[in-house]
Amino acid sequence: MSRNMSGARFRAEFRDFAWYRRNVPCMEACPVHTDSGKYVQLIANEEDSAAYLVARSANPLASICGRICAAPCEDACRRNWIDGAVTIRPLKRFVTEQFGVESSSPETFRSLLEGAKDPGCSRLGHLPQLAALQNVGRGKRVAVIGSGPAGLGCAHDLSLMGYSVTVFESQQQAGGMLRYGIPEFRLPRGVIEREVASIEQLGATFRFGTPLTHTYNLRSLRNEGFEAVFLAVGAMRGRELDIPGHDIDGVVKAVDYLLNLNHGYRTELGDKVVVIGGGSVALDAARSVVRDFYEPMEEIQLTAEAAANQPALDAARGALRGGASEVHVVSLESMEELPAARTVQGMEELREAGNEGIQFHPSWGPKKILGEGRVTGVDLVACTQVFDEHGRFNPAFDESKTFHLDADSIILAIGQQPDLTFLSDDDGIELTNVGTLKINPETLATTAPGIFAGGDAAFGPRIAIEGVANGKLAARSIHEYLSGEKNGISFEVEIHKIANDDYSMLPGYEKRNRIPPPATDTGRRTGITEVEEILGEEQARDQAGRCLLCHVDTIYDPLKCVLCGRCADICPENCLIFVPMDDVDMPEDQQIAALERYHHDESLPMTVLLKDDTKCIRCGLCARRCPTEAMTMERFSIAEKSS
Ligand SMILES: Cc1cc2nc3c(=O)[nH]c(=O)nc-3n(C[C@H](O)[C@H](O)[C@H](O)COP(=O)(O)OP(=O)(O)OC[C@H]3O[C@@H](n4cnc5c(N)ncnc54)[C@H](O)[C@@H]3O)c2cc1C
Ligand code: SF4
Ligand code: SF4
Known part of the structure; x- marks a missing residue:
């Protein structure tokens, strides 16, 4: 709902499926659709291993992202609209330190490959769905060029699907800009090494010091028996x-300075x-x-x-x-x-x-x-x-x-571009007018059959998790290309009503401020000393408890409503308002559907309840106050499936 107080008219829309997806903004903003809100809520409930599984299910580089992700989830977080985003990214680190590759239980994620489900929303490319595809690749050979986030994301998923993956990397170590761009005081190298080792254990092979060049090129790979290629060579040349x-x-140039360092x-x-x-x-x-x-x-x-x-x-x-x-x-x-x-x-x-x-x-x-x-x-x-x-x-x-x-x-830090000098005209790969690889954004296919591309090489400099998401999408597209199976995508929303007695938020959740993770004292920030420290347990629980539970929402049944107005009166955020339907602007098809759904006689006035969901803090007071259960708190989860 959006209010236009001066003209006393209201713009409104019905909740449809797209609305449910948008309504967990942290999950929708994450390029790999991590159900961030869910892992945050599990941490608040002291269920750390389940929280880790939610974070890892979506993201093969969860431990790296817990430290350096640019965290689009935090920018989108509903709490950001009120008083400051939930510390979603540091909370991920709080659980990866206990169960991730850097912990003493690095195999925790394997349960998701052995039939267990994580408690988050289920999306394509999350581990339980990938586990169902194990061995579909039947050992077909795929070359991944570059071992940055995009290459690693692709190698991870294709290896799980049973493809024989070889990663070609021009440097002597894996990680791309994670290793050669991001300084060690933000991302310890041991974490990168363990993430890469975990992908190797899934079956991917790495050939270091092996760049694609004008002479050792795409034709050479084809001659070696590779049936598909993912180009993930990044944008490593400074402008x-x-x-x-x-x-x-x-x-x-900044990238050269950092590379040397x-x-x-x-x-x-x-x-x-x-x-x-x-x-x-x-x-x-x-x-x-x-x-x-x-x-x-x-x-x-x-x-x-x-x-x-x-x-x-x-x-x-x-x-x-x-x-x-x-x-x-x-x-x-x-x-x-x-x-x-x-x-x-x-x-x-x-x-x-x-x-x-x-x-x-x-x-x-x-x-x-x-x-x-x-x-x-x-x-x-x-x-x-x-x-x-x-x-x-x-x-x-x-x-x-x-x-x-x-x-x-x-030091010049004015942008980067990909180095694509290994391509020749015979390859049939077109470039964009800004010198990146031209791709179909739906599939990441380039203009040459069997050659896919993603990450910074295709989109220009962005953030690591976008690269991972591209790698995962490319893995799915390569599987479709090599298997000849083309699947559509379908979504389901499951909704469960929560009894008023079972619904509560943590005491004082609405008054807690965002507190960023502790940082090393400035006087001690020398060399590679890591600046950001891990959240302590008390702070982690406190900060996780700030989550506004976007997976839960008020559901209103007009057929039970007696128009007493108590819900609107008690709402502490003034989210709810009863208005005449004549004062509401909504898409015509939705208006007709509303009148039909409630068998409304058009000659009589109609009152509607509007809600400004951007302000709702999920306190549940409206549902408690309602005498007829016309307003209830309901939890929903989304399942994305291949169909
Ligand atoms: C200084 C810096 C700081 C950043 N900080 C952050 C941050 O805090 N958070 C965040 O989310 N993102 C950050 N980013 C962005 C992020 O690192 C990149 O978006 C991401 O690494 C891109 O992934 P990629 O896989 O596409 O490419 P890259 O990570 O660039 O990897 C490309 C790989 O391909 C290899 N390669 C290149 N050419 C060839 C060839 N011909 N043959 C074989 N291999 C080849 C390269 O050696 C490299 O390993 C930062 C980037 C930089 C430069
Ligand atoms: S309040 Fe919680 S569920 Fe909502 S966007 Fe923020 S972290 Fe996600
Ligand atoms: S849950 Fe709380 S904030 Fe949201 S509409 Fe109901 S009373 Fe208002």
Whole structure:
């Protein structure tokens, strides 16, 4: 329902199947449809192993995602509309630490392959549904190119289906940008290694140091007997900045800097570093540079122990950095427009970057990089607009406002693109006008038969879980291609009424604030020390208890309603309102259906109950107050099936 108070008219729609799907926003926002709300609710009930199964059922990289997922579920979380999203992502880590690959019970997920069901909503590609397909692949050979999230997601599902999967990886280790982009202080490498080992145990083989090239190419794979290929080569080439001075020594691309760092090589950057770009890659580069300046851990700890208070500790940190060390981030976007500022996780990363002393210069664009032989600084010009009225990237500048930053190095974090030089015209694979692989978004098929593509190589730089989702979709499409079976998708909604006496929310749930997970003290953030800490049990239960149980909703039966209005009176959020049908705007077909359903005589006035579901906190007071059981609390679950 949406209210238009000035005109006293109301826009409304009936609940249909699509509405039920939208009504668990965390699940719908997750690209692999993790039933996040369900695992959060299970954690609140102290059912941690069941919660883990829900998280792992959907996601072959659950332990990695518990640490670094960009968490679109949190951006969509209903509680975000009220006072701050549920800490869905850190709660996942809370259970993977107990039952995931990094725990002492890493085989917990196997029960889902042996007939057990997880208690979450059942979707295609979740483990119980994949388990039913074990061995359909009959050992047919599939090549996966690239071992980032997309390649790993595909290798996981195809291996489970009984395909013989070989992953070709140009680097010496698996993980793609998880390993060579994301810094270790956010994602410990042991977690990546264990996730990869778990996929190997399902049957996938990895060939490291084996890039697809112009000579060892798709034709070579076909000759070796591979019947289908999934291209998941990522977008690992940093974009150029076409301004004077871009080729002076000391200008490096963020992805190259991070790649070197993650290979264990140190890049000499000097004392003052300017990072150009406003996305998560810029933040990771800047935060890594800050750590480059630090002295070894022991010295910081000694100084920290000597320091009695925070200002002294900050001074000590500054001194250890040599005093002059500065890291600046320059972005075209204003602070509010920064991509990071548009997501819950991004905001928390921005805050940590600020805590680490990184200085932001929003709404400035680079005009000229200065230096004779080696960078000495950068001239900036004020940026007045990043996107035009059509939402297209089209920056505008005010040349009268300029600014200069001294710099020993400049790091460019202005986007990435795929390196597809291994393709030749004979392959028949078309590219888009932005240089990504052209695919059918429904199947991820490229323009060449048997060749599929996904992840950043097909969609440009995005987030890890989108890559995993592409890998899983590609696995399904490859199975359909190789088996000749083409299945449709059907959905079912199951609804169970909850007796009023059995329905309750946790005491004080509506007053609890979002508390992000604890972080290592800034003075101790050296080298690869992990910044984010695991939620303690008490905090995990408290935060999980903030979930608004979107799987439960009020169901209203107008035939039982006596129009007493008690539900609307008691609702603490003012979600409910009785209005004349004449004041309601709804799609005509729905209006006709409503009149027919309730056999309404059109010559008489009709009253309807409208509900603003965005504000409902599922307290259940309306159902308790209703004298005729016209309002009830009902739990629904969604099952997606191949049909
Ligand atoms: C610095 C940085 C930080 C990020 N932080 C986050 C974050 O916090 N959360 C989040 O969700 N996402 C984050 N992302 C985005 C996320 O990492 C990517 O969206 C994701 O890794 C893309 O997955 P992919 O499988 O498509 O490609 P990639 O992860 O890029 O993997 C591609 C793989 O293909 C291999 N390859 C390339 N060419 C060839 C070839 N010719 N032959 C064989 N192998 C080849 C590469 O070596 C690589 O291993 C970040 C990205 C970067 C760069
Ligand atoms: S309130 Fe709970 S179920 Fe609803 S979107 Fe947030 S986490 Fe999911
Ligand atoms: S469950 Fe609570 S918040 Fe939701 S409509 Fe009923 S009384 Fe209002």
